Amino acid sequence: xxxxxxxxxxxxxxxxxxESDMSRQTWNxxxxxxxxxxxxxxxxxxxxGTIYAGGGNEWFGPAVWRSxxxxxxxxxxxxxxxxxxxxxxxxxxxxxxxxHGQLYAGVQPAGLFCSDDHGDTxxxxxxxxxxxxxxxxMPGGAGLILHSLVPDPADVNRIWVGISSAGVxxxxxxxxxxxxxxxxxxxxxxxxxxxxxxxxQCVHCVVMAPDSSDRLYQQNHCGMYxxxxxxxxxxxxxxxxxxxxxxPAAAHPRDxxxxxxxxxxGDSKGRFVPDAKAAxxxxxxxxxxxxxxxxxxxxENAYFGVLRQAMSTDRLDPAGVYFGTSGGTLFxxxxxxxxxxxxxxxxxxxxxxxxxxxxE
Amino acid sequence: xDDQAPGQGHNSGRHASNEIVVRLxxxxxxxxxxxxxxxxxxxxxxxxxxxxxxxxxPGMRDRICDSSPAIRKHMNVFIDGERVKLGAxxxxxxxxxVLTAISGG
Numbered sequence: 001x002x003x004x005x006x007x008x009x010x011x012x013x014x015x016x017x018x019e020s021d022m023s024r025q026t027w028n029x030x031x032x033x034x035x036x037x038x039x040x041x042x043x044x045x046x047x048x049g050t051i052y053a054g055g056g057n058e059w060f061g062p063a064v065w066r067s068x069x070x071x072x073x074x075x076x077x078x079x080x081x082x083x084x085x086x087x088x089x090x091x092x093x094x095x096x097x098x099x100h101g102q103l104y105a106g107v108q109p110a111g112l113f114c115s116d117d118h119g120d121t122x123x124x125x126x127x128x129x130x131x132x133x134x135x136x137x138m139p140g141g142a143g144l145i146l147h148s149l150v151p152d153p154a155d156v157n158r159i160w161v162g163i164s165s166a167g168v169x170x171x172x173x174x175x176x177x178x179x180x181x182x183x184x185x186x187x188x189x190x191x192x193x194x195x196x197x198x199x200x201q202c203v204h205c206v207v208m209a210p211d212s213s214d215r216l217y218q219q220n221h222c223g224m225y226x227x228x229x230x231x232x233x234x235x236x237x238x239x240x241x242x243x244x245x246x247x248p249a250a251a252h253p254r255d256x257x258x259x260x261x262x263x264x265x266g267d268s269k270g271r272f273v274p275d276a277k278a279a280x281x282x283x284x285x286x287x288x289x290x291x292x293x294x295x296x297x298x299x300e301n302a303y304f305g306v307l308r309q310a311m312s313t314d315r316l317d318p319a320g321v322y323f324g325t326s327g328g329t330l331f332x333x334x335x336x337x338x339x340x341x342x343x344x345x346x347x348x349x350x351x352x353x354x355x356x357x358x359x360e
Numbered sequence: 361x362d363d364q365a366p367g368q369g370h371n372s373g374r375h376a377s378n379e380i381v382v383r384l385x386x387x388x389x390x391x392x393x394x395x396x397x398x399x400x401x402x403x404x405x406x407x408x409x410x411x412x413x414x415x416x417x418p419g420m421r422d423r424i425c426d427s428s429p430a431i432r433k434h435m436n437v438f439i440d441g442e443r444v445k446l447g448a449x450x451x452x453x454x455x456x457x458v459l460t461a462i463s464g465g
Contacts, residue, residue, distance in 0.1 A: 035387070035390060035391060058434050059387070059388075059423075059432065059434045059435055059460045059461070060388070060391070060422075060423040060424075060432070060435075061422060061423065061426060061432060063422075076391065076419070077419060078419070078422045079418075079419065079422070081422075082422075082427040083427055084427070085427060085428065085429055086428065087427070089426035089427045089428055090426075090427070
């Protein structure tokens, strides 16, 4: 029995939490938390009920914040969240993911850290930094960031990460060795004839489909893709979408063929929703066909974008879908995207949206 | 470590010491419940001062310094009106100001 659902919202100025009961009819907003630090990603660990928030403050540097009482009180740590002396210091935490009792953090400049004490202390998994391609990684618009962090729920040793703009990398030995997994994804910004490199693609978001460790979806700077073999090869699924450009992708909690996207109008046209009309696009068949869903979303003068970690689903049935805009509005659907309503407005720029369902 | 400060402090009648006063910014102490805005300690260098702050409030070093190691880009430490680096000596009796620089948006 579901007692409550939390929507965890990371923003440029702290974490906010929208809370409702299982009806998802009315929402209460609280925050800002984390001393209004810029937060790139706030998540809930369903195994423990703990909330984690990662970010970086211009004064005080990177940290992971933690709340064990659903947001009422917070602590923070960056113990061990550091590169060696003389290397470029870590600027911010960009992504957090729990997996098999561990907590992972992706940071800027791109690297992966692991904690086995719930974020009190961190250890650098330096295999990624030691990859022979590392010297050739180029930063994307937001910097050289490790944003997508996908531990395999079925295998503790398998992790996929997305780095802008080095591409997707994969380990099957717990982070000691890594290989690029970008075959089939384009790099339109490379010279003609060099558009399918081994690495260097501008991946924007990688998510795993439910019930299959091998199906991944990827929104890229240059296209939308699906892989059915853990990223060894990627297939374009952008036909039927209004644009090949966007940031977030959100998987359905139970159906591996359902995915939610929020395409933007391209990388050089303001990165707004196309035609200033907001729509979430849904596939029910693994990306073969797409349907735009607009009911309740603004259909004129909508000049906002949605960032890479700012869309998510919940695990209720029917699934809820949520996204947060660059203009600080949090939209929610309780019918798998068919209809929408704003559940919070006038927030700071929203960086991330995640959900946590609390059972009685 | 503090007792290893070079020389005898000018007001030292008991043992080798380098007593200083440290002033911390409000937004920093807000991150460490119980930390005061003004405190006294023995420290011969800015590095010693940061280490002692970190001993009293674990994690405070990471908020003031990065891993270069250096004082963070948007943090400032002033002694007698001068902005100093991590290795700077602190004259006994000094008042050391840790300040946040103009930053953000």
